[in-house]
Amino acid sequence: MTAPRAVGVRLPYAAVPARVRDWVDATLGSPVVATAEQVGGMSPGCATRLTCADGTRAFVKAVGDELNPDTPGLFRREVGVLTHLGAHDLWAGLLASYDDGRWVALVVEDVEGRHPDFTDDGELADVLAATDGLVEALAGRELPDAVDLVQVPTLLGRWADSLDSLPTAAPDVPVPAWLRADRRDWAAVLRREAELPMEQVVHWDIRVDNLLRRPTGEIVFVDWGVAARGPAWADPLMARLERVEDPGFDRSVAASPALAAAGDDVVTAFLAGFGAHLAIRSTVAVDVNLPTLNDFRIRESARMLGAVARRTGRHPA
Structure with missing residues (x-):
């Protein structure tokens, strides 16, 4: 499991x-x-x-x-x-x-069920299909301004800034040497994406611990604390991050209409920017009563940057 x-x-x-x-x-x-x-x-x-x-x-x-x-x-x-x-x-x-x-x-509501098993291809397929259904269910839904949604364009801009800061980042920032030396144009890709209209309500935190599978197989999305306004490809990408280390991730991305429309450059830039930002945060963040959060940041950063290395033909260093 x-x-x-x-x-x-x-x-x-x-x-x-x-x-x-x-x-x-x-x-x-x-x-x-x-x-x-x-x-x-x-x-x-x-x-x-x-x-x-x-x-x-x-x-x-x-x-x-x-x-x-x-x-x-x-x-x-x-x-x-x-x-x-x-x-x-x-x-x-x-x-x-x-x-x-x-x-x-x-x-x-107390949802009867358990977390889905992402090592089971059938259950993973159910999650991805449910995520596509979630995108459709949220399309066009309006929330009042009083609901303080996370703004994905703002986050993409921060991630771009993190990428740009890597040449002068402290030595203890846990990023591979190749990323410090060659960040391609991923910051520019993120900034261009941030300028596009983003009116979709997105969950933005699709992880196995935020998913439940009913005994009858239906997937339920829980924990909306970081719900955001962002692009339609955001949740399909988030749902695939559970297996980002696996080359099957790249095939799954290509099979998603929303992610195929966004393009491989956007997906890779997302991984590079998010991974770099988490790495930098791991050296400067102050976490109150969250003793496991920083290790989580470091692990997630390594997973994403490892995928960037795979997708660009590099070897992690």
Whole structure:
């Protein structure tokens, strides 16, 4: 089975403030009598499947600003996104939300199922087909400006800046020597792409730990905390990153109409820019109560830059 690439250290539900747990009981209409803590993702808050005395089941995630100052903002974004997207079979529906200014909590549909296995070609094909369906489901959907979506053009510009900074980057930035010496025109590709209209709502965080496979095979997308406004090719590319080390990634990219339309240069520039940015962040970021995040950055950067080396006929150095 494919293990989650992102695994943080989470607060158990029993340690969530009583006022939040009381709200959950009142919202569900029955006291919680059993919990099952979930792994995956980097939030320091809880991620817990709940069972109530009357048999009601739900999933709750909750975090406070004393755990991490930024994560409540991600939860507020997810509340806004799910509120305005409404119900759909492709994502877990929002049942209720809580926000007292310090702690933010979401109660969402408890999806019966497990994470898909990306080592199984059939299950991977199901994920990619579901991602194409997600792109179609989100096309043309409007979210109000009050929902603070991540802006992909801004991110592409930052990644371009990261690529441009590599010749003078500190020696401890974990990028291969060949990338410092030869960055092709990938920064320019990213900047050109950032100038194109991007009105599509995208999930932007499709990883195995943010996917569930129902017993009947349907794929459900969860965790919308970094939902963005970006290009239609973004989610199909994100879904393929689970196997970016595999040459099959390149064949899968070529088989996607959205990615084929974007072009190989855009895909390679994305990998180079994202990988370089993560590498630089690994030397300068300050992470509060996220002890595994930096190792995750370094691993993800290495995976992406290794794919760049493969796609350009280079050997990592």
